[in-house]
Amino acid sequence: MLRTAFDLRRAARILAGAVLGVGAAAGASPAQGTADPTAIIANEIQVSRDRAELKLELADGRKVELAIRSGYDVWVDGKRLGTAARGEELRRSWRELLNRAMDSPADELPHLLIAWESPDDELGRALDRALEAALTGQAPAAPAAPAAVAPAATIGGDDWSDSVAKLNARIAELEKKLRDRADAATQTTRYVRRRDVGWPSPLHHIGHGIAGVLSTLAVYAVLVGIGFVVVFFGRKYLEGVADTARHETVRSGLVGLAASFLLLPGFIIGAIALAISIVGIPLLLVWIPLFPVAVVLAAIFGYLGVAHAAGESLAERRFYGGEWFKRANSYYYVLTGLALLLGLFIAANVVEMGGPWLGFIRGMLTFLAVVLTWAAFTIGFGAVLLSRAGTKPRVTPPPTEPDVDIREIFEEGSHV
């Protein structure tokens, strides 16, 4: 009730202001429809949930800004005229106008804007008049704002009217805050409800799965890149490690396992040994940073060697004859071998997209993938050590010829 009363008073003041301020323009409105509108040089329109703004730059150099912001607040040239009483209707109509204006050809825009009729709302009519006045050039748009607000002083003529205006502004401000907080509360409630209920979002799982697949593919791409570089610059050594891993798999695994246990003690003992010998102290500066780097490089090199071996083994099974020769190269081996080694991770991520009910299978696949990766690193590391980084590959020698003395055969023949 209180609010309604204020709005009625405001409407009365604004009506009076509008009559006094733009009376001439309003009285001449039929004539305005026929007048040629001022050309619009530039316009900017912004429409959002709580804002609908129109900025015009006119051919005579004037700039006009008309807007409805924060719900139902009407603004003209940076001045707030007030809050519309029948705000929703005005807001809808104004937004429709601006949406049409966005799509309208430039030459039709002035006519479209002039043709707009505001809903039956005093502030809306003030906005309409300001727009028409700006476009027809018959009255400056800027005075529309003071005209609508000015009557507060003439009607009231004292501090009371000013207080009411301030009170109205304050009410509008509080209403806006209330709306904002209501929105925030609604969002929070939704979030809490969703979290508490634990709704199994399928998108969540799909998102996780896709992210997992992409991250595995990224790792794959990086390893392939490193592998290609290694093949290009050191194919012989990589093949040496691969052959060792392939032909001495168990031994490589055991060596790798033992080495992984001895790494830390070896590092510490080496550091102590260097530290206590005067000659070794300068070497300590190299030992400490380079030992971990060498171990990591050896592990990656070994892993790539295992991938190469796996790829080679696969190629031998898949391709025969000319096809084999066509496909058989170290790039291809590394590419396919890494795919084999990382395939289980991809499979686990794909299964994850199926939802929580496939969690067991996903867990198993992830476990197997981790075990396979660990085994590949261990065997590879061992193969690197056994083959001296591929320089002395351990390859099972091919079956030897039977130990027959040819001379004996010929001698036997000569006796015949």
Next chain:
Amino acid sequence: MSSRGMILGIGLGVVLLPSLATAQEWQTLTSRRQYAGEKELRVDVEFGAGQIQLEPGAAGALYEAQIRYDAEVFEPYADYNAESLRVGLKSDGKTKKKLKEGGRLTLKLGPEVPVDLNLTFGAAEAEIELGGVRIRNTAIKTGASDTKLRFSKPNTERMEALVLHAGAAAIHATGLANANAKRVDVKGGVGDVLLDFTGEWRGDTEVHIEMGLGSLKLRIPRGVGVRVGKDTFLMSFDSQELVKRGNTYYSTDWDKANHRLTIDIGGALGSIEVQWVDGGVRTQD
């Protein structure tokens, strides 16, 4: 759907899917200006993620921009001052909200004014039609994007340089003869690049290409003299109908051709393919 499109789709999906549940505040900004005797127009566009459409505007228009964006993440701008237009989206960098869906920018450039265009965008799908726009310079810099650049009509200005820089992207540039460019610079990190030199030839063009990893397809109309020099590493070159002289490949009509296309290619890991197009060349009468 091509593998490239699929990768882009998956990438966008990863960005979009996890946070579909929360609301976005979509806003639209349009800004347009009529031609008023401007001598030139410099256009700077910066756009993060989403869709970009650039096309010729109607006669009498200087430019028209429309931006649809998430107001909780970005703030748009369309500032015109002294024959210079800056349009795009900026972020304060403080918001922690994830980007759920990219925005959309549509920019139309009027046919009356010579334009220097600088277009920078991130993960976006770009459809750029510059046929009918008077273009003096073009620089397109993009991150991970799918960019289609077309010159469907001849450019009446002689373009100084057309620069295409891309990170991981697919760039399809067609009708490049219509661009009427003196020089074309292409730098690509990873991706697939198509340069189609069909259209109306008005002058010779120099092309410099630097590719990281990916495929490069050159579509060249018969009748244009072509010289290809390459400094590549692990990059296959399908040099159809080109003759090698020294370290350079030439088309058989290089010495007699009215218009010449000089291409220098540098790159590693990938492929270069030359495709010849019949009747794809027109010369100015």
